[in-house]
Amino acid sequence: MHYPQILENLISYYQKLPGVGEKSAERFALATIELKDEEVEDFSKTLKDAKKNLHRCSICGNITDEEICRICQDSTRDKNLICVLEEYKNIASFEKSQKFTGTYHVLNGLISPVDNRGPEDINLSSLINRINNLQNPELILALKPTIEGEATILYIQKILENKNVTISRLSYGIPMGAEIDYLDNITLEKALEDRKRISE
Amino acid sequence: MHYPQILENLISYYQKLPGVGEKSAERFALATIELKDEEVEDFSKTLKDAKKNLHRCSICGNITDEEICRICQDSTRDKNLICVLEEYKNIASFEKSQKFTGTYHVLNGLISPVDNRGPEDINLSSLINRINNLQNPELILALKPTIEGEATILYIQKILENKNVTISRLSYGIPMGAEIDYLDNITLEKALEDRKRISE
Numbered sequence: 001m002h003y004p005q006i007l008e009n010l011i012s013y014y015q016k017l018p019g020v021g022e023k024s025a026e027r028f029a030l031a032t033i034e035l036k037d038e039e040v041e042d043f044s045k046t047l048k049d050a051k052k053n054l055h056r057c058s059i060c061g062n063i064t065d066e067e068i069c070r071i072c073q074d075s076t077r078d079k080n081l082i083c084v085l086e087e088y089k090n091i092a093s094f095e096k097s098q099k100f101t102g103t104y105h106v107l108n109g110l111i112s113p114v115d116n117r118g119p120e121d122i123n124l125s126s127l128i129n130r131i132n133n134l135q136n137p138e139l140i141l142a143l144k145p146t147i148e149g150e151a152t153i154l155y156i157q158k159i160l161e162n163k164n165v166t167i168s169r170l171s172y173g174i175p176m177g178a179e180i181d182y183l184d185n186i187t188l189e190k191a192l193e194d195r196k197r198i199s200e
Numbered sequence: 201m202h203y204p205q206i207l208e209n210l211i212s213y214y215q216k217l218p219g220v221g222e223k224s225a226e227r228f229a230l231a232t233i234e235l236k237d238e239e240v241e242d243f244s245k246t247l248k249d250a251k252k253n254l255h256r257c258s259i260c261g262n263i264t265d266e267e268i269c270r271i272c273q274d275s276t277r278d279k280n281l282i283c284v285l286e287e288y289k290n291i292a293s294f295e296k297s298q299k300f301t302g303t304y305h306v307l308n309g310l311i312s313p314v315d316n317r318g319p320e321d322i323n324l325s326s327l328i329n330r331i332n333n334l335q336n337p338e339l340i341l342a343l344k345p346t347i348e349g350e351a352t353i354l355y356i357q358k359i360l361e362n363k364n365v366t367i368s369r370l371s372y373g374i375p376m377g378a379e380i381d382y383l384d385n386i387t388l389e390k391a392l393e394d395r396k397r398i399s400e
Contacts, residue, residue, distance in 0.1 A: 002291065002295040002296065003263065003292070004263065004264055005265070006246065006249055006250045006265055007250055007254060007263065007265075009250070010246050010247060013239075013242075013243040013246055013247075016239070016243075017227075017228045017231055018228070019224070019227070024219070026289075026292070027218050028220075031216075031217050031218045032217070032247060032251065033250055033251050035251070039213075040247060040248060040251040041248060043213040043216075045244070046206065047210060047213075047232060047243060047244040048241060048244040050206045050207055050229070050233055051232065051240040051241075053204075053206055054206065054207060054233050063204065063207065064204055065207075066204075070204075089230055091202065092202045092203070092226070095202040096202065
């Protein structure tokens, strides 16, 4: 305890942020008190307001400060095309690329028997509801290639078996710019399996 | 702009912290809204209060929430021994070692002709005042070994020439645990110059 109590308190709050250790938290706290009065005032207000006003979109589970998120509200987006994601954070990656014109569905987790997380613990029933109300729904499962991701993909595939819905998953393979030498075996195996024909 | 405005605002505030880029700020903001309501409430309050209540100690320039900092208030500390530092942040390093029982004086900068910063731009006159009120003052100049640090050391030496004050600087040399092979020339040169006799 070399600093005044209020400064120590601020440091310990910064340490609650992901990947922020004691040294960084100290730097952040000291930098904070160097900011202008009105900046700190507004930072403090923004923090409180963000927590108060943000919640999940009632359709897709994206984060929003309205009842329905901006993507679900957008009439230009294809409501029949739904990209299924683990977390709402993943949406940003797709939106940045500006290639995807459909909507999203955030599962808020993946099925994981090891962690005792079953299909009822993730945001799946609302996905089924959405699909039931669509004419020609198409699902893109953009889940990470892990045991949990695969388990979730298999489960979704199974429960939608008898429904009129097109399902695809993201392709697995070599990431752009990678050196073949440095690739792990499993990625290489998947890239072979999923190889794409380029001549007739 | 993939997030609600309030979330974007929070992200941009986190980006004002040192070394925090867009990605980290995003992670911090998303983690913030996962915190408990009362935690965010208190974080927000702490931020505002820290800015409002913290200022410089009127004696030494350390950061404090009182008129005079805890170190200057402490009657067990040797008031005749003053360790001169560039920034109040440096105090923490000395306090952590628990070896220093004197007091501090924070210059809040160093003399730097290149940056047009002269002796009157740093917290020097109050140091002279402190020394004038002491019987047998001793100064330890703990300034970094750069052109600015050396310039400041030389200046302090010069203005205190005719006063009854003992002045020393930190020793230069090899840092503990370093490999001789990897040392830069200047450090090695200084370590030779400042070599310490260990036998008669």
